[in-house]
Amino acid sequence: MRFSAASAALLGAACLVPAPVPAMAATAQPVDAPTRIVLPAMPLGQALLALARQAGRNILFAAADVAGAQAPPVRAATFDQALSILARSNGLVATRLAGGAVRLAPRRRPPASLRAAPRRQAVAPLPPPMIEDRTAIVVEASLAARAWRDGAAEDTPDALASAQIRRLPDRTIAEALGRLPGIITLATSLEGAMGRVDHAGRATGDFVAMRGLPGAYVETRIDGIEIPQSLPYSRGTQLGLMALAPDLGLQVHRVLDARLAGEAIAGTLDIDHLAPFAPRAQGLRLGLTAGADDQAWRFGQNAGTWGANAGFGWQSPDGRLALVASAALSRRHFASVEQTYQSGNLAYALTDAQGNSAPGLDPAANLLLASVNAQVTRGTAHEETAFLSLGWRASDRLTLTASAMWASRAIAQDVYQVSVQGGRAAGFFAQTPTADGLLRTQSVRADAHYWFETNPERDRLGMAQAALAWDAGATKAQARVFAALGRTDRPDHIEISFWDADTTRLSGGVNVADVRGFPVLKLAPADAALVANPLAFPVHNQGERESETSQDHRLGGDWRVQASPAPGWQAEIGGLALRSWRSRETAHFLYADTLPAGTTLGNSGLVDGQIGPVLRGVYDYAIPTIADAALLRAIGRASVQPRTIDDSNANAYALHEDRLAAYAMVTRHLGGDDDAGEGALDLSLGLRGEWSGVSGRYWLAGNDGVPADGVAYGWNHLSAHYAALLPSATLHWRPDRQWTFDAALWTSLTRPSPYQLTGGGSATRDSQGVTEIQLSNPDLKSVRGTNADLGVAWQGPGGLHLALGGFAKHLARYLNDTGNDLNNPASVMEYRAIRLIRPENGGTATILGLEASMAVPLDLVAGVLRHLAVAADLTLLHSAVHLDNPALDRVERTQYAPASNLLLRLHYDDGRWSADAACRLTGAYIQEYGIDVPTFAGTAPLSGSALDTWVRPSRQVDLAMARHWGRQTLRLALRNALDDTAYRATIGRYSDAVPQTILGGRQLLLTWSAGF
Incomplete structure (x- = not known):
């Protein structure tokens, strides 16, 4: 197709074709639908999933907030009572959202010298953790929407969770990353230089550029480790190598602090598998x-x-x-x-x-x-x-x-x-x-x-x-x-x-x-x-x-x-x-x-x-x-x-x-x-x-x-x-x-x-x-x-x-x-x-x-x-x-x-x-x-x-x-x-x-x- 400025303007209206946003995956639920809920002791993430299924309610929480936490046995007459037991037992605060969904987040704690260490039966590894879906019952944020970490002095990266990746027909990691702002997917690039235009003949996204810079300026990591740079002419990486496996998550860091800024002028890409303790x-x-x-x-x-x-x-x-x-x-x-x-x-x-x-x-x-x-x-x-x-x-x-x-x-x-x-x-x-x-x-x-x-x-x-x-x-x-x-x-x-x-x-x-x-x-x-x-x-x-x-x-x-x-x-x-x-x-x-x-x-x-x-x-x-x-x-x-x-x-x-x-x-x-x-x-x-x-x-x-x-x-x-x-x-x-x-x-x-x-x-x-x-x-x-x-x-x-x-x-x-x-x-x-x-x-x-x-x-x-x-x-x-x-x-x-x-x-x-x-x-x-x-x-x-x-x-x-x-x-x-x-x-x-x-x-x- 021949593309022009005029067709771009027309297409802006004609192909208005977007991404999922929060609070829209289910119709509103009754606020206090009575039901008898019995849950045995289990990991907190599993308990929240089980509660959500029994009550038919959406519960949103970050996997990192419940990693390693254990839930006590629960016997409750209502959803709210059961949720309160689970939240209080692990220092979480519930916030009711429009449509009946509930978001759980850690309570903002006072400075360390004024509080006792939180009681947890087990402890998860330090960040950077393995990347999982952001919520357990997915009412997911827009692929476009920028996420910001509460209380952190860092711009949290854009992310694609595994469920989001599967929604559209992307075949490679490079193609999926091209759905995030600031990134374009390339069918060929000089840094690959093996076949050049014939590489483009595969009509597959194998490379990315971020914020106007080629892959050599991007550090790509898998499970926290920088990927080997095996391309013959560049420090870039071949992102078409890995198929989009079911348990992969992708994150993009554009703003880097001293932990990440070593060799990444454009930013970093994180490709992460599910961690063993992920709910x-x-x-x-x-x-x-x-x-x-x-x-x-x-x-x-x-x-x-x-x-x-x-x-x-x-x-x-x-x-x-x-x-x-x-x-x-x-x-x-x-x-x-x-x-x-x-x-x-x-x-x-x-x-x-x-x-x-x-x-x-x-x-x-x-x-x-x-x-x-x-x-x-x-x-x-x-x-x-x-x-x-x-x-x-x-x-x-x-x-x-x-x-x-x-x-x-x-x-x-x-x-x-x-x-x-x-x-x-x-x-x-x-x-x-x-x-x-x-x-x-x-x-x-x-x-x-x-x-x-x-x-x-x-x-x-x-x-x-x-x-x-x-x-x-x-x-x-x-x-x-x-x-x-x-x-x-x-x-x-x-x-x-x-x-x-x-x-x-x-x-x-x-x-x-x-x-x-x-x-x-x-x-x-x-x-x-x-x-x-x-x-x-x-x-x-x-x-x-x-x-x-x-x-x-x-x-x-x-x-x-x-x-x-x-x-x-x-x-x-x-x-x-x-x-x-x-x-x-x-x-x-x-x-x-x-x-x-x-x-x-x-x-x-x-x-x-x-x-x-x-x-x-x-x-x-x-x-x-x-x-x-x-x-x-x-x-x-x-x-x-x-x-x-x-x-x-x-x-x-x-x-x-x-x-x-x-x-x-x-x-x-x-x-x-x-x-x-x-x-x-x-x-x-x-x-x-x-x-x-x-x-x-x-x-x-x-x-x-x-x-x-x-x-x-x-x-x-x-x-x-x-x-x-x-x-x-x-x-x-x-x-x-x-x-x-x-x-x-x-x-x-x-x-x-x-x-x-x-x-x-x-x-x-x-x-x-x-x-x-x-x-x-x-x-x-x-x-x-x-x-x-x-x-x-x-x-x-x-x-x-x-x-x-x-x-x-x-x-x-x-x-x-x-x-x-x-x-x-x-x-x-x-x-x-x-x-x-x-x-x-x-x-x-x-x-x-x-x-x-x-x-x-x-x-x-x-x-x-x-x-x-x-x-x-x-x-x-x-x-x-x-x-x-x-x-x-x-x-x-x-x-x-x-x-x-x-x-x-x-x-x-x-x-x-x-x-x-x-x-x-x-x-x-x-x-x-x-x-x-x-x-x-x-x-x-x-x-x-x-x-x-x-x-x-x-x-x-x-x-x-x-x-x-x-x-x-x-x-x-x-x-x-x-x-x-x-x-x-x-x-x-x-x-x-x-x-x-x-x-x-x-x-x-x-x-x-x-x-x-």
Whole structure:
């Protein structure tokens, strides 16, 4: 779908499709419906659930408030009497809400010196606890609504509980996170850089950007442990790895104090499993999924999706032992239409005598597209996850826990292409003078090509930890040791092509017209017949095979101690020690005799069918498909071309990183001693120290590892060190029950990736015969971030919620996302036809943002709408970055920073039926800066900010409907209901001269879940 400002305005009204809000899941209950209630002694969370079921009432409470608490036996004539017994026995206060629901919260306690320690039969571990659903009987807050922690000097993160995640057809964690303000989901990014646009062809969200910064500036943690950074070119993480298991919860921290601000300028993402003592962990949970991909269905390919998950929790009768386990398994087929162009097949259509874009023209609109690649992709994604956690309350003060998790994903993806290339060498272009002294460039020669590649990926993640928590009342302590491994592979990426400079040559060059936003070739009848018959193309590239592996293995521990040394004061100290082993290696093989010379595609024995038409009315021809297994067998019989030691070690590195951190925080609490916490003012000051060192070796490819001309080819040693002190201050004020105000000033840092530190470690020869060598730069600096946040939230009657927040970020020594290129490659030496370059830091970046959220139960408008609620989130961003690159403008925008991102949701729930409709409108953003855009026209590479690659505005509408029977739910969901474009990028913000487009179709999902 083509998206414009006008359609955005129309859609704001047409797709008002939002999120669930409080106090709307059930009709009002009688205030004191008499009933005899008898409950035995049990954990408090279970007792509240049992009471809610018997009385048919909604009870809302935070799992952390009841963790470890035990309920006494209850015999009561009414619901109110029973609730009062349970609340009083554990120091909780009940507040009646509109509609008959009741909220339980801890009583605001006086300063520590004036009160006795609370009596609890058992003690839960210290924060950060495992993340669970926020309420036991879910009348859930809006996905959009910002939550604020009562009485804490910290902005509590937005969160998605497991029940919320299941409501809409999200397939990955990245897709679910994209429903929170300030976060956008990315189908591809440079930091992944394994397949790039073909990665986007999977039409799946695998990456996120937060507050205008890519994943390298976000710290992602699972159960409190930072996830290994196994992507080859970045410190970002692959969030598409983990399927959305039934017991997962997600939280986003945007405002960080000294506990979290170490390496997260954008914020932190927490992915958490159920803790063993969590009230809702007990029992058996099952889920099944079936679905279909309509694009694969249209192509006549396998279109099915299936999945299964299970979770189980057990707790001993005395509440001292607990276990929770979960597992999920899924397999999904997908297919997409891709339109791309061949790298280098570009030139300026109108130039001056020096080859520059003609004055007065937009350089992007002045581009001549000299190739059209029509592609289809098909594939499967197979995902597995497992989790196990054990807990033991050794005493009333000591709790021990141990957990382990494993996740893996295997993607098999095939890409088939029929293309016409009219710019693969300078001789394919011709220039003619114009009357005003300019030169007009045209494509005068073109060849038809058939090309096949696989784009496989294998991701694995394993993590284990053991922790203890000690609670002595005024003093609490926690310690943990952990190990983790992450691995990202691109195994057996294979390619083969069929074309010939004579057999598949067209009668002229490339000339295109725009049809529905796609470049379509203008062909003579004979040329059209040639392009439509790729089975007659002879073999050209006899075959390539490449494998790439990137790993990160970790071992470490952390600790924290919290104390209340005086009335109204709280102090906390903590530390972290971590060692990480990171490595990367590649292997590339070329083959010369996979097929006899002159063998056509049709006679190759590789073809197993065809897909077509590719896109009716645009690319009305079919593309033959190759069986990758058949090609692998053929390659296995072929002779490998000679390989050098550079071929064996290219781009390899083996490094270890050590990181030490320590922090101290002090919090002053003033006022707010009543049960509601009114008048509470908290001020926290913190200081964090970070030290890290990187050392190891990397291979500098060139001259087969033999040093020459003053260049140390072969293995080289790298050593780099980083240290920083990071102060922070946060303020939280709650003047009354409705209003909350927050402010924060904090600092953070992000270190360069190992790939940037090693400089890529390769040598290439340019068209002028100059060898360009990429060197390491151990002096590459970490990025320093200074952050300011302000926020206000208002909680009105009946679940009405409004929140507004603003933030500012200033980054020094900025490093942009360059994928497998270098940051600001600066020439440091040039002699004897050798140019040495190394990565350099950029200048400063400033990001300003505004985040607004609202959640409105519509029964406030009219009683007939009592089961409906709407919610909306709006994020506005303004960014300015000084990249200090002479090829670009002095000021650019940051990458992945759309000026606006709007989330709308409509939710219906009457207790038996529920329905959701959600809409996302994301503005345009820069993906890649216009530095050295390749051209084969015989001129220098094209550069300039006008040639930045922009991802165009996008829209996605999702629908879901569910039927509930007790603890069973059957849900039908449709993803991308309006069949919107999955991904569209262009060179230039407004020009459509050089586009890349992915059509991913719709996905239908049917899920069943039950609890026992």
